[in-house]
Amino acid sequence: MTTTMTKRTLLSTLLLAGLGMAGAGQALAQASAEPLRIGLIATYSGPYADYGRQFDAGIALYLKEHGGKVGGRAVEIIKKDTAGPAPDAAKRIAQELIVRDKVNVLTGLDFSPNAYAVGAIATQAKIPTLVMNAASSAITTSSPYVARLSFTVQQVTDPMARYMLKQGVKDAYTVVADYASGVDAETAFKKAFTAGGGKVSGEVRTPMNNPDFSAYVQRIKDAKPQAVFFFFPSGVMPPAFLKVWKERGMEQAGIKLFATGEATDDSYLDATGDVALGLVTSHHYSFAHNSPKNQKFVKDFAADNGTKLRPSYFAVTAYDTMAAIDLALAKTKGDTAGDKFMDALKGLSFESPRGPIEIDAVTRDIVQTVYIRKTERVSGQLVNVEFDKFERVKDPAKEAAAK
Amino acid sequence: MGIVIFDGVAYGMLLFLIGVGLSITMGLMNFVNLAHGSFAMVGGYAAAVLMNQWGLGFGLSLAAAFIAAALAGAVLEFVFYRRLYRAHPLDQVLLSIGVVFVSIAAFTYFFGPTMQPFTLPKALEGQVSLLGLEVGRYRLFLIGCGVAVLVALLLGLGKTRYGAMVRAAVDNQRVAGGTGIHVQRLFFLTFSLGCGLAGLGGALSLGMLGLEPSFPLKYLVYFLMVVCVGGAGTVTGPFIAALLVGIVDVAGKYYLPETGAFLIYVFMIVMLLVRPNGIVAKKGLA
Numbered sequence: 287m288t289t290t291m292t293k294r295t296l297l298s299t300l301l302l303a304g305l306g307m308a309g310a311g312q313a314l315a316q317a318s319a320e321p322l323r324i325g326l327i328a329t330y331s332g333p334y335a336d337y338g339r340q341f342d343a344g345i346a347l348y349l350k351e352h353g354g355k356v357g358g359r360a361v362e363i364i365k366k367d368t369a370g371p372a373p374d375a376a377k378r379i380a381q382e383l384i385v386r387d388k389v390n391v392l393t394g395l396d397f398s399p400n401a402y403a404v405g406a407i408a409t410q411a412k413i414p415t416l417v418m419n420a421a422s423s424a425i426t427t428s429s430p431y432v433a434r435l436s437f438t439v440q441q442v443t444d445p446m447a448r449y450m451l452k453q454g455v456k457d458a459y460t461v462v463a464d465y466a467s468g469v470d471a472e473t474a475f476k477k478a479f480t481a482g483g484g485k486v487s488g489e490v491r492t493p494m495n496n497p498d499f500s501a502y503v504q505r506i507k508d509a510k511p512q513a514v515f516f517f518f519p520s521g522v523m524p525p526a527f528l529k530v531w532k533e534r535g536m537e538q539a540g541i542k543l544f545a546t547g548e549a550t551d552d553s554y555l556d557a558t559g560d561v562a563l564g565l566v567t568s569h570h571y572s573f574a575h576n577s578p579k580n581q582k583f584v585k586d587f588a589a590d591n592g593t594k595l596r597p598s599y600f601a602v603t604a605y606d607t608m609a610a611i612d613l614a615l616a617k618t619k620g621d622t623a624g625d626k627f628m629d630a631l632k633g634l635s636f637e638s639p640r641g642p643i644e645i646d647a648v649t650r651d652i653v654q655t656v657y658i659r660k661t662e663r664v665s666g667q668l669v670n671v672e673f674d675k676f677e678r679v680k681d682p683a684k685e686a687a688a689k
Numbered sequence: 690m691g692i693v694i695f696d697g698v699a700y701g702m703l704l705f706l707i708g709v710g711l712s713i714t715m716g717l718m719n720f721v722n723l724a725h726g727s728f729a730m731v732g733g734y735a736a737a738v739l740m741n742q743w744g745l746g747f748g749l750s751l752a753a754a755f756i757a758a759a760l761a762g763a764v765l766e767f768v769f770y771r772r773l774y775r776a777h778p779l780d781q782v783l784l785s786i787g788v789v790f791v792s793i794a795a796f797t798y799f800f801g802p803t804m805q806p807f808t809l810p811k812a813l814e815g816q817v818s819l820l821g822l823e824v825g826r827y828r829l830f831l832i833g834c835g836v837a838v839l840v841a842l843l844l845g846l847g848k849t850r851y852g853a854m855v856r857a858a859v860d861n862q863r864v865a866g867g868t869g870i871h872v873q874r875l876f877f878l879t880f881s882l883g884c885g886l887a888g889l890g891g892a893l894s895l896g897m898l899g900l901e902p903s904f905p906l907k908y909l910v911y912f913l914m915v916v917c918v919g920g921a922g923t924v925t926g927p928f929i930a931a932l933l934v935g936i937v938d939v940a941g942k943y944y945l946p947e948t949g950a951f952l953i954y955v956f957m958i959v960m961l962l963v964r965p966n967g968i969v970a971k972k973g974l975a
Contacts, residue, residue, distance in 0.1 A: 333902065333903035334802070335797055335802035336802045336803050339802070464950075490946045497700070498700045498938070500825075500828075500939060501693065501940070501943040502942060502946065504692060504943060505943050522898070522899025525804065525899055526897065526899055529896065533815065534816070535816060535823075553803055557804040557805060558804075559806055559807070559808050
């Protein structure tokens with residue numbers, strides 16, 4: 287009895303194996319016909335759900351413009367929610383996407399801790415990973431299979447310091463949110479500002495969950511610096527800070543205010559309101575960017591999503607990430623093998639709605655123009671109007687390491 | 690120095706305005722209602738939407754915020770809360786934290802995950818000179834509202850028939866019921882009042898805190914702190930506690946910016962060690 291069972295089991299196993307091999311052969315032959323599977327790890331719930339929404343809108347727009355195909359293949363996007371910064375969840379999700387869903391490319395990654403966690407998995411599985419937002423400098427250094435299409439905090443902070451020096455600011459006070467990116471901004475600002483002959487006369491780090499900024503602003507008012515540079519993640523912190531800034535009459539006290547573009551994030555700018563008027567910020571994308579490519583992008587985006595949802599830098603990066611995958615696949619002739627794909631990404635340069643961008647051939651990090659903008663009311667809407675720029679800015683942290 | 694204390698008092702008043710409703714539901718009715726912030730959020734959204742889309746004035750919007758949150762509280766009390774008055778506190782925690790998550794998801798669905806726009810009325814913008822200090826008008830307004838609510842509650846609970854009935858029902862439900870007080874209806878009204886006050890606080894907070902769907906969780910710790918330090922079930926307790934928390938927080942951040950953010954937690958621990966039942970520990974006696 288047992289022997290027959292074993293035999294039967296053996297037979298069926300062989301049969302299955304044979305079928306499997308036939309299947310494998312077929313799969314090889316149809317590689318290019320199979321849909322390209324892209325694992326999208328982002329935030330779709332909780333306070334940062336806007337990030338996932340923007341990613342989706344950017345990706346959808348690119349696919350719509352290109353007949354739903356990337357690199358000549360149909361695309362299957364597998365979305366996963368981390369509900370905010372959650373490296374453990376991001377790691378588990380990346381594993382599932384690779385093992386179970388057999389994705390060819392990983393992308394999304396709005397928060398730096400998530401990107402670091404996924405980077406480690408990407409190295410093991412040799413899966414190309416394209417970062418759509420996470421802005422901590424060392425992410426691309428942490429894995430050879432990670433490239434970034436977004437920006438780094440230091441990359442947008444450094445030009446702001448140089449711009450302020452150009453405006454004759456010699457004495458600045460920094461205010462940052464007390465977390466990794468805030469500290470990044472503080473360091474990058476101080477370095478660039480002091481290198482150019484400026485002096486940082488005071489610095490303060492505020493807790494992430496800070497309901498009332500009056501104490502900090504009053505402290506600055508009493509210290510009377512020439513200018514203040516601040517960095518907060520986009521969301522509720524910048525408006526809360528700006529409200530107190532306005533209420534205290536800091537402008538009348540003669541203290542100038544500068545920030546990075548997170549403070550006037552297009553997703554939140556309308557809700558921030560008039561307190562943002564006149565604020566000078568540095569960032570890589572404003573939806574008011576004046577170029578034919580961007581005008582078309584904004585128009586098509588509005589056609590898909592209505593005018594209430596503005597494309598923010600998240601949507602643009604998602605759109606560009608799809609373009610980068612498309613271009614890389616064209617170079618590798620559809621091959622998604624980790625090393626080949628990453629080689630194809632290196633040195634890739636193309637025109638994005640934000641302007642010309644390039645993936646650094648050595649660091650796989652983004653090289654782009656950083657704009658200096660001023661918040662103005664243009665035909666009833668608050669927008670970031672670009673009026674100065676720094677071209678081909680690389681991540682200063684890597685520049686320093688290379689020297 | 691003066692301005693730091695003023696800012697601290699104004700901030701404390703805001704905490705009091707949002708938190709006092711919780712002191713009523715948690716202290717008088719013994720219900721651990723972690724969803725208090727959700728009712729504050731209902732009020733905040735009601736005011737923001739009315740002002741932005743209907744162009745209603747700030748004052749009317751505040752009234753609408755109170756009514757909207759009280760109505761939401763009334764509905765939830767009728768459907769869920771009243772079933773759990775005698776339940777174990779852990780069950781109450783489970784229900785109310787569930788309400789928090791459902792409310793966050795619902796508000797994200799209807800209003801989107803981003804912040805609600807809000808602009809203070811012109812009259813409350815900027816600063817005004819007061820006893821030689823340049824103080825924010827909005828902050829002065831908060832202090833006025835806080836004092837008004839404090840007085841109204843003290844009179845309402847201490848001097849009116851309704852207040853006497855509430856105090857009786859809290860002391861001993863069975864006896865109160867025996868004397869002809871309709872306890873269930875009374876609690877229904879009181880719960881709605883607590884939620885309405887939360888809504889009013891939520892609307893008043895619009896000028897300082899950003900309003901987004903994660904509001905109820907984000908500020909939960911502050912409401913709880915004010916009520917626990919002050920003494921649940923009283924009105925003056927949370928009032929004093931809120932002022933102290935506000936002043937300690939603002940002064941800490943002003944004088945010791947590196948460590949100031951933690952000072953309120955140290956303050957809370959010390960206060961709870963010294964007065965574990967709150968600053969005003971007597972229940973029911975406003």
